[in-house]
Amino acid sequence: MADPRALRSSSNRTRAVYRVLSGVIQRVYAFVLIAVILWASYSAIAYLVGSLLIPAETPSQVRDVPRKLDKRALFERREDWAGLAAVERPRAPLAHYHQIDTWFQSDAFNDCTRSGCHSPAPHDRFKETRAFLNMHATALHCGVCHFEAGPPDDTAAMPLTWYDLQTGAADEPPALLIAYAQIEAALAQREPLDRAARDQLADLLETAAERGADPGLARAVGHFRAAASRADDPLTLLRTLRARVQRAFRGTYGTKLAVRSTDGRALLGHPTSEEAVAAYLSRVDDLDAAEREERIAAIHTRRRETPLACAACHAPDARRIDWEALGYSRSRISELQGPLLFQMIEHIRDGRPFVFPQLGQPAPQ
């Protein structure tokens, strides 16, 4: 049988502990409340006095609207620009007249740009080519032109793959290219598409629109879906759709081309560790030219001695890229390796002015 005195003593101890704990909690609670009340009161009075004595700041909705297309604009995504979400159709930053609908596809897996070494528009040396070269960054990883890949001469194609910009993983050819190839095939056979093929085509184009092709394409697909089943001349409809799809070729596929490794992955950087790159960047200003070259060479282990020239891919007989294997249709390949583009490249390479034929007028001397 338990000793009643011991039980009473234990009960007293419990009560004492409870009293102490309760007291401590009360004190802490009071302390927290004092802090909150003093902070809130101070903030309120400070706001009142400040609003009276300190000149008002321009609200961020107005102050932070980008005034210039500067470095900040280059490195940040447009959606991140402050203030833009607040207005219906944001004006382009000053000094830029044309509407900006989209820019470089955000590429979080390109080691060259995400390392902080190179900007998304890195080419700046030659006036004649810099914008054209930067244009390719929309659809190509830097490695396509700058990595050592494939045979040293132009006799065979480089190993290339598409990679998903959301995951960095190797991907199938873009939906837009596949859809275009299907349209071309149907038109070549002069065979109207059956319902299943039409639906598949529309689905592909919708995917393309979702992944970055221009919004007008989605609208066109809607019209195509509505019209295709009752069109008396489906091939005409298909031709008009082809013309619309051609306009969507802007390199914004949601995927980009990169050099393919032997195990099928997209090579999105050099094997150099991030720490080595960071160490180089932290010391770059202290290095002399020779040291810099040495470090740069050590980091860029996959670098080609001479980057691929335009003609390596765009000449009519160029074999560097197996366009067909990458999903391009015959007519699209003809455009990319056609005489117009090649002549333009040749003229620019030789320093001769090239007159765009559609303008029809010779350049004044």
Add this chain to the structure above:
Amino acid sequence: MERSLRSAIVTCLLGLTLVLPTVADDRDDCLYCHRFPGLSRYDAQADRVHLYSINPSYYHDALGAHARLSCTDCHVGHEVQVIPHKDVTPVDCARTCHLTNLSGLERRFSHENVATLLEQSVHTHEILRDLEHSENPLIGADQSTCLLCHDEPVFRDPFELLQFRGGALAERTFDRCDVCHSAQLPTDVQYYFRHVAARLAPARSTLEIAQNCATCHSDARSMHASNLPNTVTSYLRSFHGKAALLGDEDTADCLSCHVRTGENVHRMLASDDPRSSVHPDNVADSCRSTECHPGAGINLATSASHLDLSVTRGTLEFALAVAFILLTVVSFGPSMVIVVLELWRVMTRGRHGDADHERLVDRVRAHPLGPRRLVRFTVSQRIEHWLLAGLFTLLVLTGFPLKFADQLWAAWTVSAFGGIRVVRLLHHWAGIALTVGVAWHLLRETVAAVRRAWGPGPDGKPVGLVQSIFALPMVITPSDARRALQLVKHLLGMRVPRPTFGRFTITEKFEYFGVIWGTVLLGLTGLMLWGEQFASHLFGGRAFTLATIIHTYEAFLALIHVGILHIYNAVFSPAVFPLSMATISGTTPKAKLAEENGLFVEEVATELGISSEPNHG
């Protein structure tokens, strides 16, 4: 046959819809290269990105008035037809371009008149070209000064502007156009519809216009160089500017006031120009235009539309703001200090409560009539309290977003309510309801006091008006003031016992007085601001500015009183935590009743014949 023909026409039209060609086409084929988004370069020396990409949809889908132009209508043909392009001369927006209308006729078009108007305005080419700016140079020497205000013009969505709902209706609108214009391409029809409809509203939203003007009129270097006041910021602190920040498209923007009705916006004049819409001789008519405040008195124009109190020192407005801040400190400060001292006492000495009164509360509650007699708030008072709480909350939620219009939460709140129009409507009617409610309450209490004044007192004689008013339970009496002083002394650690109060504590009475005072002030000034067209015939323009100051500062005082002190007293005070049920079920927590309403408990005990003497047995 007829069916096939109809089908062929339908197919053809739908096909054309897919392509959207001709009028909006790229005649120079520049999009062959310029459609690519990455066509650009970065000039590190000037920290400037040169973006040469064009949005092809602008031309293919005819998104704006310039979609019908070819590139060489603006750019010099022989400079851009050669690849790589030569150095280009600045685009001259005043040059003549050639537009082809739907019947194929060519029309000459030019913005030359705009250039002429600008030369007559305060924004001459020379002034714009020589602008100094913190981010100099804003535009390159090879670019047009028009870029300071303009980019590629885009039609605003007419269906949004005309408040049509849903895409189906939009499509049907075009179907109606097709009845007569089926010979034209769908793009033409849409282009003309959008072009005309877009003109029914300003090309840019109110906020965008402020953003545009802020480029110079809120830029430190521009303002310093040209000796300009920070007009965009002061506009954004005004009623109009705050509404603009919250997405109001109907409120006055910079152009509404600074350009006369019927005048071209490019001919904006300096305020000291007698022809200017904001010249003292004309500003009243500008405010009273049919679009803004028709029927308002001439005085309205003298209210401050660019109010920044921090730069108006020495004025009556500044003095009033100072007075209200002092009032806030004087009225809020002591109550806050009492609360903090009470908590300090709990923190340093622990909470002991009033054991004698707590026992008395127990004894009274044990009496069959006790619990009902200890109810401090009657049912009607509790209903009144919660009506007041609901209206107050609604007024805070609909009023403070306007005070803090530049904060993200303000925009979020306004959008959650369904937009600034709904918010304004709710605020006005909640204000009316609160004012009427308080007026009714005062009338009822006054009538009761007067009746009591004429009725017989305990000695059979009339009570008298003064005594009757002081007998009202919420009136602060000299005894309350003495007890409040004693409470402060006690909390400061002086050797005086903690005083206790009657049915209502000094804090509750003070809050009650604040509600009456605040509602009267906020109601009067709110009505004045709401009915500005009528009120402007009665008051000078400055009265509106003063009313705005009173309204905003009094509202802030009310908010911090309720938000900090009342919420503490009703929820977080150790005597009532987690919630006082006094205004819900009527039962005041025992600890609070004993500590703060001891006199009331004693009074009830006496009435019920219960001894108030401490009973330790």
